[in-house]
Each structure stands twice: as structure tokens, then as C-alpha cells.
Amino acid sequence: xxxxxxxxxxxxxxxxxxxLDALLRKDVAITYSCKKGTCHSCIVSSxxxxxxxxxQSGLKNTLKKxxxxxxxxxxxEQDMTIKLxxxxxxxxxxxxxxxxxxxxxxLLLSLTFNDTFKFNAGQFVNLQRADGLTRSYSIANTxxxxxxxxxxxxxxxxxxxxxxxxxxxxxxxxxxxxxxxxSCFYLPEKNDQNILLAGTGTGLAPLAGILxxxxxxxxxxxxxxxxxxxxxxxxxxxxxxxxxxxxxxxFHYIPCLSGEDSPEGFSHGRVNxxxxxxxxxxxxxxxFLCGNPDMVKQMKKMTFLKGAASADIYADAFLxxxx
Amino acid sequence: xxxxxxxxxxxxxxxLYDRLGGEPAVNVAxxxxxxxxxxxxxxxxxxxxxxxxxxxxxxKAFLTMAFGGPHSYTGADMRKGHAHLVKMGLDxxxxxxxxxxxxxxxxxxxxxxELIAEVVVICETTRNDILGR
Numbered sequence: 001x002x003x004x005x006x007x008x009x010x011x012x013x014x015x016x017x018x019x020l021d022a023l024l025r026k027d028v029a030i031t032y033s034c035k036k037g038t039c040h041s042c043i044v045s046s047x048x049x050x051x052x053x054x055x056q057s058g059l060k061n062t063l064k065k066x067x068x069x070x071x072x073x074x075x076x077e078q079d080m081t082i083k084l085x086x087x088x089x090x091x092x093x094x095x096x097x098x099x100x101x102x103x104x105x106x107l108l109l110s111l112t113f114n115d116t117f118k119f120n121a122g123q124f125v126n127l128q129r130a131d132g133l134t135r136s137y138s139i140a141n142t143x144x145x146x147x148x149x150x151x152x153x154x155x156x157x158x159x160x161x162x163x164x165x166x167x168x169x170x171x172x173x174x175x176x177x178x179x180x181x182x183s184c185f186y187l188p189e190k191n192d193q194n195i196l197l198a199g200t201g202t203g204l205a206p207l208a209g210i211l212x213x214x215x216x217x218x219x220x221x222x223x224x225x226x227x228x229x230x231x232x233x234x235x236x237x238x239x240x241x242x243x244x245x246x247x248x249x250x251f252h253y254i255p256c257l258s259g260e261d262s263p264e265g266f267s268h269g270r271v272n273x274x275x276x277x278x279x280x281x282x283x284x285x286x287x288f289l290c291g292n293p294d295m296v297k298q299m300k301k302m303t304f305l306k307g308a309a310s311a312d313i314y315a316d317a318f319l320x321x322x323x
Numbered sequence: 324x325x326x327x328x329x330x331x332x333x334x335x336x337x338x339l340y341d342r343l344g345g346e347p348a349v350n351v352a353x354x355x356x357x358x359x360x361x362x363x364x365x366x367x368x369x370x371x372x373x374x375x376x377x378x379x380x381x382x383k384a385f386l387t388m389a390f391g392g393p394h395s396y397t398g399a400d401m402r403k404g405h406a407h408l409v410k411m412g413l414d415x416x417x418x419x420x421x422x423x424x425x426x427x428x429x430x431x432x433x434x435x436x437e438l439i440a441e442v443v444v445i446c447e448t449t450r451n452d453i454l455g456r
Contacts (some may be wrong), residue, residue: 009446036393038384057346058383159325300375310354310379 002076006084013076013224019044019055020071023082030084035072042071048212049080060311062120062183089178091128092117094149096173102236103188106202107153107166108140111175116147118144119180121209122288124316125149126178127161135161137181138290138316140205142213148176152205152236156320184288184316186210188217193312194285197225198275198299203291204237210288215248222246224279228256228271232263254278276306286314338452339441342394343434349386352428357382359424369408389425389442396416401452409455418453422446 004011004022011107013022020042023030034044037058058069071082094111102108105159119125121142126132141150156162162273169175197207197216204227211225231233235255245253254274255266262268269277272295279285287303289296296317344351357379361367370378388394405413422443429439 034384034394034396036387038380038387038394040380058350297374301361304354304375305358310357310375313375 003079004076005079005081007087017074017075019074019076019080019082023071023175030071034073035040037070037073040070043226044085045069045083047083048078049078051080052077053155060183061187061189062314063183065187065205066119066183069124087290089126091178094177096169096171096175097148098150099169099171100256102152104151104233105155106234106236107151107155109149109151109153109165109169111149111177111179111233112236113147113177117143117149117177117180119143119149121213122185122206122290122314122316123180124206125180127151128176128178129161129164133161133164136181136184136319138202138206138209138318140209142216144216150205152202154202159320180271182316184210186213186217186219186288188219190221190247190286191219192221193219195219195223196275196282196285196287196303197223198228198271198280198287198289200271200291200295201234201318202274203227203289203296203316203318206290207288208237208241211244214275215244215251217266220250223251224254224275225252226254226256226267226271226275226278228258228274230257230259231261232257232266271295273303275299276302279306281307284309288313289313289315289317291318293319326396339392339438339445340387340393343429343438343442345392346387348432349383349392352386352432353379353383354400355431356424356428359427360421363420363424366377366417369411369417386425389446391441393446398449398452401449402455406455413454415450415454417430418450430437 001015004013004019008027011022011026013019020032021028028040031040043066047067051067051074055069055074056064057073092112092113094295096109097112098108099111100108119139123138124138126134126136137151137153139149140152141148153162153165154209155166183215197211199207207225211223214223225241227235238255241253256269256271256274257266258270267274282303285308287308289299296315300313300315303313361370384394388396425446426439426443429442
């Protein structure tokens with residue numbers, strides 16, 4: 001018999017019981033459906049214990065790394081702390097150390113923390129204003145400077161939160177920051193696998209983090225980054241990406257412009273069209289997609305049809321909250 | 324009883340799902356199958372508006388069922404789950420196309436012909452529920 005702990009409460013799991021059955025027996029509110037490991041409705045995580053292998057079968061490898069598992073398939077092998085999906089997040093306080101404009105509408109915001117902030121490059125956090133207004137933003141840097149988080153924040157027309165960050169936030173202010181979320185990140189396995197990174201606008205933030213992480217971990221396969229926007233003024237970090245392209249033989253940076261003008265050195269067209277036209281066969285590739293939800297949705301399907309395995313497609317669609 | 328008989332009985336008592344390779348077989352089959360379905364203009368409109376990840380999970384559930392594996396879906400679920408597609412015009416020809424892709428997937432995975440035939444038989448048992456008849 002093992003002990004299951006959820007926040008302040010603990011429950012016993014009998015030898016013949018799954019975690020799901022044990023929690024349902026005690027009327028814990030947990031969503032579930034098939035109880036066969038198929039529907040993934042009962043996915044939960046265990047922050048401090050590695051779940052049994054059978055309970056992680058069929059999950060994306062990044063979710064496995066984050067200790068996610070299917071409660072209906074889990075016969076505990078030790079006491080476990082369990083985090084339910086809708087459980088309140090833990091917030092820590094970040095102090096603003098940098099605010100500068102990356103282009104005409106994108107702010108670089110850097111926050112520092114007293115304690116090490118655990119994350120994987122490419123994940124996102126929720127930022128919360130003192131009045132409770134909360135928005136999700138992708139982390140733009142890698143954990144090497146582990147008590148610093150960087151964000152690329154685009155000013156949205158009438159966007160309450162982005163307007164506040166652009167207009168009012170200054171060095172020395174504090175912001176509440178949730179734990180890192182999301183399963184769109186690099187894992188140092190299959191080192192020679194080719195990688196496609198495609199994003200629009202500030203979708204570059206998580207992609208640049210993933211890219212830096214992959215290069216730092218010595219990824220040897222080809223890495224293609226397609227970054228798109230309408231006009232050249234809305235792209236950013238161009239010099240930095242071009243420099244990385246020159247320094248790393250296996251990295252290729254392709255900035256794409258969908259507007260009428262595309263100066264020399266820029267591809268003309270939407271980022272998804274340019275990427276798909278350039279890479280005819282994606283069999284065996286790992287794919288990361290971030291940014292505009294329609295682009296992400298379409299690219300997920302197209303990269304899959306071009307041969308990428310569904311397990312190798314990682315996506316983070318940016319949902320814009322109404323003002 | 325000879326060893327050969329023992330062996331044969333063990334094969335017979337294993338489910339179709341196990342004989343096809345269980346969950347790992349489903350995991351391999353799901354991408355191949357789903358890619359065929361999405362590439363088929365006869366039926367891909369039925370999949371236009373769905374999120375790929377949700378759909379892949381559904382495909383996996385479907386294959387698990389088609390392989391005779393552990394599943395918890397009933398005829399009533401099948402009816403309910405496909406009612407909106409029937410309204411869009413889902414008919415026997417589409418059902419046949421899906422079964423065709425499933426067969427082709429199994430051929431691609433070198434499954435023996437008699438096991439493929441068993442899969443097709445299981446699929447047939449769901450036809451009327453799926454088509455709402």
C-alpha cells in the first residue's frame with residue numbers, strides 16, 4: 001500500500017488499485033474516460049517521483065520527462081505526490097532587470113529570481129499583474145542563466161497586459177510568475193535528427209530558446225529556422241540568428257516576409273509555405289511550431305503528411321486573449 | 324500432448340490484438356493509417372476541423388478496437404460519436420475507404436493476410452452503428 005499526496009491531503013492506494021481508482025474511491029475530482037490508457041483524460045503529474053514506465057506508455061517524450069502519467073494505468077511503486085491538471089499554480093516573484101525594444105512592437109523583458117527557476121527552453125509561464133490579470137508568455141532564453149527569464153512581448157492593439165508591460169513596467173518592478181508549463185522543448189536524444197523550427201512573430205522566442213539549447217547540447221543534425229512576419233520591421237533578432245547561421249554549419253536561418261516587399265536575404269511568402277516548399281520530405285524530422293494558431297494547426301497537419309511522426313511534432317499555438 | 328500442440332494452443336488462445344503486436348503495433352500503425360486517411364480526398368473532409376492530437380488519440384482508440392484489443396466503446400458510443408459525420412453525408416463508401424486504408428496499413432506492416440481478414444471482420448461489426456442505422 002502506498003501513499004498518494006495531493007496538496008494537503010493524502011490517500012492510500014491499495015496493491016490492486018490504480019491511482020485513478022484510489023482517487024475516485026475517495027471522491028477526488030479527477031477527469032477520466034476510457035480507463036484503458038487510450039483517451040489520456042486522466043493525465044496527471046508527479047513533481048518529485050518518476051512514475052512507473054507502464055503509466056507513461058504512449059505519452060510524448062517531453063511529457064514523460066516532466067513526470068506526467070496516466071492515472072488509470074498507474075500502479076504505484078512508491079509513495080507519490082500528485083499534481084492534478086487544474087490544481088492552483090505556485091507563483092514566485094520576478095524582478096524586472098531589463099526592458100528594451102527589439103523592434104517597433106516587441107519588448108525584451110528580463111526578470112531575475114532569488115532562487116533557481118526550473119524550466120526547459122521553449123516552455124511558457126503565466127505572468128500575473130497585481131490586480132490578478134494573467135497572460136501566458138513563452139520563455140525566450142535557455143536555463144543556463146537559470147535565475148533569469150527572458151520574454152519577447154509584442155504590443156497587441158488594445159492588449160491590456162502587453163500595453164501595461166510596454167508602457168508602465170520599469171526596472172526594479174516585480175511581477176508574479178507561475179511555474180513553467182508546456183511540452184514544446186528540446187530533448188538531447190537522437191542527436192543526428194534533422195530539426196525544423198517554424199514560427200511567426202514572437203513565436204521566435206521559444207524557437208530561439210529551443211535552438212540555443214539544441215546547439216549548446218551539440219545537436220549534430222541539420223536545424224532549419226523559418227521565422228516569418230509581414231514586414232521586415234516586424235522581424236527581430238535577425239543579426240543574432242544570422243550570426244548563429246554563420247557560426248554553425250548545421251544551422252540554417254530563413255527569415256520570411258509575407259508582405260509585398262522582401263529585400264535581398266529574405267524569402268518571400270508565408271512562413272509555412274516557404275518552409276514546406278524548401279523541405280519536401282520530413283520523414284524522420286523533429287518539428288517545432290510556435291505562433292499564429294492557424295499557421296500552427298496547418299503546419300502540424302502538413303508536416304505530418306510530409307512524413308514527420310506525430311510523436312516528433314511539438315507545437316505551441318499562441319492564443320490571443322481578448323482585450 | 325506434444326510441444327507443437329502446446330505451442331499452437333498458445334497461439335490460438337492469444338487475442339488478435341496480441342497476435343498483431345499489442346499496443347506497440349497500434350502505436351506504429353496509427354501514423355501510417357492516419358496519414359493515408361488525411362491524404363484521401365474521398366474522406367479527408369470529415370477530418371478537417373479536428374485537432375490533430377485529439378484525432379490521433381481517437382485513431383489509436385479505433386485501431387485498438389479494430390485489432391480486438393481492450394476498449395470501452397459501445398455501439399451507442401459509436402452512434403453518438405459519428406452522428407455529426409452522418410449529417411455531413413457519411414455513408415458506406417466512406418466506411419469502405421477507411422477499412423481499405425486500415426487493410427493497406429496492415430499490409431505495409433507485414434501483418435499476415437488472415438489477421439487482416441480478422442480485423443476487417445471486427446470493423447464490419449461497427450458499420451451500422453457508425454452509419455447510424
